[in-house]
Amino acid sequence: MLVIDCPYCGPRDQSEFSNGGEAHVKRPDGSAEIGDREWGEYVFIRANPKGIFYERWVHSHGCRKWFNCVRDTSTDEILKIYKIDEERPKLDSFKNNVKTPSGEPNLGSGNFTVKK
Amino acid sequence: MSELNLTDNKFIQFHQKIGFKFDGVKYYGYKGDTIASALLRNNVKLIGRSFKYHRPRGFYTCGIEEPNALVQIISEYSEPNTRATIKKIYEGMEIESQNRWPSLKTDIGSINNIFSPVFPAGFYYKTFMGPHKNFWKKIYEPIIRKAAGLGKPPKEFKAVSTHLYHNVDITIVGGGLNGLIAAKSLIDTNFSVLLIDFDDQLGGILNNSNKVQSVNNQTPMDWISETVNEIENSKNIKILKNTLVTNYNYINHLIAVEDKFVGSRPLKDKVNSTLHKIRTDQVILSNGHIERFLSFQNNDLPGIMLCSSFEKYMCRYGVMPSKETVIFSNNSNSESLVFSLIKKGFKPKAYIDSRSGENIEPGLFDLIRKNDIPLYTNSQIKGAFGSKKLQKILVEDSSGGVNEIKTDFLCLSGGINPDVHLFTQSKGLLDWDEKDLTYKPAQAFQPTITLGSASGQFDFNSITKEINEKLDIFGIKPLQINLKLNTSHKFKIEKLWEVLPQKQTIWSKSFIDLQNDVTTKDIRQAISEGFDRIEHLKRYTTNSMGTDQGKISSINALGIVSDLLDKKVNEVGTTIYRPPYAPLSFAAIAGRNSYEYYDPERKTPIHNWHVSNGAVFEDVGQWKRPWYFPINKDETMNDAVQRESKNVRENAGVLDGSTLGKIEIKGKDALAFLNLIYTNSFSKMKPGSSRYALMLGEDGMVKDDGIICKISDEHFIATTTTGGAATVLGCMEEYAQTEWPNLNVYMNSITEQYATFNISGPKTRNIIEKVFPEVDFSNEAFPFMTFQFHEYEDTPIRILRASFTGEMGYEIYVPSNQALKIWEKIINFGKEFGLMPYGTETMHLLRAEKGYIIVGQDTDGSITPLDLGLDWMIGKSKKDFLGKRSLIRSDTVRKDRKQLVGIIPTNKNDKLEEGQHIILDKEIKTPMPMLGHITSCYQSPTLGHNFALAVIKNGQSLIGTKAFASTPELKTIEVEIVEPIFYDKENTKLAS
Numbered sequence A: 001m002l003v004i005d006c007p008y009c010g011p012r013d014q015s016e017f018s019n020g021g022e023a024h025v026k027r028p029d030g031s032a033e034i035g036d037r038e039w040g041e042y043v044f045i046r047a048n049p050k051g052i053f054y055e056r057w058v059h060s061h062g063c064r065k066w067f068n069c070v071r072d073t074s075t076d077e078i079l080k081i082y083k084i085d086e087e088r089p090k091l092d093s094f095k096n097n098v099k100t101p102s103g104e105p106n107l108g109s110g111n112f113t114v115k116k
Numbered sequence B: 001m002s003e004l005n006l007t008d009n010k011f012i013q014f015h016q017k018i019g020f021k022f023d024g025v026k027y028y029g030y031k032g033d034t035i036a037s038a039l040l041r042n043n044v045k046l047i048g049r050s051f052k053y054h055r056p057r058g059f060y061t062c063g064i065e066e067p068n069a070l071v072q073i074i075s076e077y078s079e080p081n082t083r084a085t086i087k088k089i090y091e092g093m094e095i096e097s098q099n100r101w102p103s104l105k106t107d108i109g110s111i112n113n114i115f116s117p118v119f120p121a122g123f124y125y126k127t128f129m130g131p132h133k134n135f136w137k138k139i140y141e142p143i144i145r146k147a148a149g150l151g152k153p154p155k156e157f158k159a160v161s162t163h164l165y166h167n168v169d170i171t172i173v174g175g176g177l178n179g180l181i182a183a184k185s186l187i188d189t190n191f192s193v194l195l196i197d198f199d200d201q202l203g204g205i206l207n208n209s210n211k212v213q214s215v216n217n218q219t220p221m222d223w224i225s226e227t228v229n230e231i232e233n234s235k236n237i238k239i240l241k242n243t244l245v246t247n248y249n250y251i252n253h254l255i256a257v258e259d260k261f262v263g264s265r266p267l268k269d270k271v272n273s274t275l276h277k278i279r280t281d282q283v284i285l286s287n288g289h290i291e292r293f294l295s296f297q298n299n300d301l302p303g304i305m306l307c308s309s310f311e312k313y314m315c316r317y318g319v320m321p322s323k324e325t326v327i328f329s330n331n332s333n334s335e336s337l338v339f340s341l342i343k344k345g346f347k348p349k350a351y352i353d354s355r356s357g358e359n360i361e362p363g364l365f366d367l368i369r370k371n372d373i374p375l376y377t378n379s380q381i382k383g384a385f386g387s388k389k390l391q392k393i394l395v396e397d398s399s400g401g402v403n404e405i406k407t408d409f410l411c412l413s414g415g416i417n418p419d420v421h422l423f424t425q426s427k428g429l430l431d432w433d434e435k436d437l438t439y440k441p442a443q444a445f446q447p448t449i450t451l452g453s454a455s456g457q458f459d460f461n462s463i464t465k466e467i468n469e470k471l472d473i474f475g476i477k478p479l480q481i482n483l484k485l486n487t488s489h490k491f492k493i494e495k496l497w498e499v500l501p502q503k504q505t506i507w508s509k510s511f512i513d514l515q516n517d518v519t520t521k522d523i524r525q526a527i528s529e530g531f532d533r534i535e536h537l538k539r540y541t542t543n544s545m546g547t548d549q550g551k552i553s554s555i556n557a558l559g560i561v562s563d564l565l566d567k568k569v570n571e572v573g574t575t576i577y578r579p580p581y582a583p584l585s586f587a588a589i590a591g592r593n594s595y596e597y598y599d600p601e602r603k604t605p606i607h608n609w610h611v612s613n614g615a616v617f618e619d620v621g622q623w624k625r626p627w628y629f630p631i632n633k634d635e636t637m638n639d640a641v642q643r644e645s646k647n648v649r650e651n652a653g654v655l656d657g658s659t660l661g662k663i664e665i666k667g668k669d670a671l672a673f674l675n676l677i678y679t680n681s682f683s684k685m686k687p688g689s690s691r692y693a694l695m696l697g698e699d700g701m702v703k704d705d706g707i708i709c710k711i712s713d714e715h716f717i718a719t720t721t722t723g724g725a726a727t728v729l730g731c732m733e734e735y736a737q738t739e740w741p742n743l744n745v746y747m748n749s750i751t752e753q754y755a756t757f758n759i760s761g762p763k764t765r766n767i768i769e770k771v772f773p774e775v776d777f778s779n780e781a782f783p784f785m786t787f788q789f790h791e792y793e794d795t796p797i798r799i800l801r802a803s804f805t806g807e808m809g810y811e812i813y814v815p816s817n818q819a820l821k822i823w824e825k826i827i828n829f830g831k832e833f834g835l836m837p838y839g840t841e842t843m844h845l846l847r848a849e850k851g852y853i854i855v856g857q858d859t860d861g862s863i864t865p866l867d868l869g870l871d872w873m874i875g876k877s878k879k880d881f882l883g884k885r886s887l888i889r890s891d892t893v894r895k896d897r898k899q900l901v902g903i904i905p906t907n908k909n910d911k912l913e914e915g916q917h918i919i920l921d922k923e924i925k926t927p928m929p930m931l932g933h934i935t936s937c938y939q940s941p942t943l944g945h946n947f948a949l950a951v952i953k954n955g956q957s958l959i960g961t962k963a964f965a966s967t968p969e970l971k972t973i974e975v976e977i978v979e980p981i982f983y984d985k986e987n988t989k990l991a992s
């Protein structure tokens, strides 16, 4: 179980939080000019990378605040937590030398799909 | 019995005799005994039958690694699969052996052993596959179930357990020699430390063997008691005894279970076990090593035991499992046993070592020579033989000659393994040590330190150096510990995994996994069938898949496989040890979250009134809601619902609707926000009016519905479905914070602040006018879908004119602490007008007659508002709202979508059921195209017949046509598809 450092409350057990999936997914407005494909991607398509992942969490059994988090999905290491209105940290700002449990590289493997 | 006792033992209280029963026979042991040590005192060596072949088995070890000695504790809810080697006895304990019938001595199932070709490697997989699909279900399964297996599940089980949380700096797992030194060096530092040991005596190897002669010139016992005393008196270290760490999770999170009733009968009203959940900055694993066995013919016979286990029985439990034993080893671990045996005057009958004379430890060699013990070097045991117990062994000596030795006991040592189970659970990586022939921790994945034999450091002379080096990160003072040994300080081993048999017989087997009855032959067969990857091989043969996870044998299997494949062991790899380290009871995991505390129960403010008025309750999420109110005990649910619903239509009824979700929304941008959240437009609504509203997901599907009351453009109150309250609030919060943070809006749940009472029926106005005489309830003053605030005897209340039944109705919102007063007023004033309380079932019937949907019953997450015919609820002029764009997706505008319709059986008394499929043909054939299914159905006293709601393909265009409802008996019921509204289509009642 993870320990998540809520930017408003401090470190708490994962059981107090809910995961909100990929972060920085921009919601198009509901107007008809948006094509089926673009809207469909917003509604249904999310990245699921092995490696560094930008995701959202909500402190649902705490302050109820949403925030963003950068986590290495291959090691479960949380690299950064930042408030919803803070800028998205750049991918190359994360130096990560932790070996994955399976021994594969945590960056640059075939299923690394996070948008740069 | 007394001749096997070593009464100078300090751990066993020989003055305290304890009586217990094993398979109905009464035996005596002493305070401090495990079931195993007590039975060995009584010369009982046969303890159970094996899993598959029902072979007789004895005690193989003296600890948690035990594969064989699993017993059922009858006196503790019949707790099965208890390790006899660790469970302590108490007065009146009742124990039964497992997996035998009719008795342990004569067991019919042992015939499986003779028919063992029936149970080859991959048996279960092969059986599942053929020869015919019914073979498994009808023939194999019933037979195998009876023959194979472990204990029986417990009966009337209600153990009590609790959870305890720890946040500490350092956790030391294992209070043996290394753990105690590590803890000693942390005494009175600023670190908070937990020291955990599974035993009730700290000291580990110092208690279990005679390897160490003195520590800092003190006897081991004196050093332990002094050290433990210092630790106990320190301000920063807490010791948990009788506690087993079973899980090592991510971010140094440990799970440990503490047995609160070691050596006494668990009390029913006291906590039996505590589950410790430990979060720690640093873990120190000093949990030692496990000795492994060797494979040869019939290496499973009762009377065969590991060397260190035999010595532990002597040193820790003061019992001699046998007075005459033969020893067989390939490594230095047997030296200490020889020393202990000679010290106690029971010299071994023979010593057999696969190593040559010059490779045997000099001290051991001298000891054997001096005491005239028959020595076989460069020798191996070819097989063990006997009926239900060991009687003789065959030894192949260095010249190739085979010698027969008569003996009833044999001690084995095949080497030692660091207990890496927890280390690998923590995702640490292992590396094969070619010299010590075992996997050792190589790279930690978390902040983990391994010490002593747990780290693969087998040299006693390096203990303090290792501890001081590895604990240097804490900035503490190094310690100097001087050890004097009775045996050599280093570990040496020569490779030996398996001795091939002289000649094969059907009965003779060479086991590689004792608990799962896997033989070395199974391993060979699996490899020849192509299962040469270690993870495949494990599952195909079930090797090391027992509850012991092959603690004494899994490394042997890797060795054998590496030889067979001619690969290095590191290339073969190791299977993953999975949590828990040892079986963990569900009772411990459940803790207090069981039975009535499993899930919180939510009760409305007038719950007690419902109870005293005979309500039958229904669970709706966590809520207890009155389902119906039978007038006497003979009234059935169906009768009650017919009566209640008829009464609402003819007179009036009142429902406790307090469970409805209520959310208050405030802020400058509250109006703009709600316009984005719900499909409806609230812009033109006047303050004091309300509106039925729909909430969609971004996929366009209906997620929730409710009534929105507008107090002003900056203040709204929304209701939600009972089950959807938390989700709707969560969704609003999410969008307010993440999508539209520029909007000034706040929301809060007020569900439990207010009770809600729904009065409806033609006589509603007569009643409510009496309850609130100062309020004008005329149509002009209080029209449909408006609400008003009033004071009633200093109680602020809100009255909303709305209806979920189709009748004229009002909803009254009352602060919870005043709820009962108002409810009783309504009931009392209503009596003369025939008012009755009604429950959720009647509510469901009434709303269905009116064609009102219930989100989650008539919708399932794949239904749009258009599918429900609710186009009028969509604010088409709005630029955006949740799911708006999805309403014109190619999928949502499809013509053949499932749509809500009504269903009436042609024969009006035919009973329909929820979930029945609607089809177009009278005859059911395969494949049968299905149009959709019934979502709600009821028997209506008002309509005088049965009816249903259904979602069916292209439903709106099928209205007026005939169709059929299917039944599981493959009969069909003729029905007519109709508009989904059965009562007051013109809505005259609502506004009456």
Ligand SMILES: [Zn+2]
Pocket (backbone or CB within 6 Å): A006, A007, A008, A009, A010, A059, A062, A063, A064, A065
């Ligand atoms: Zn928080």
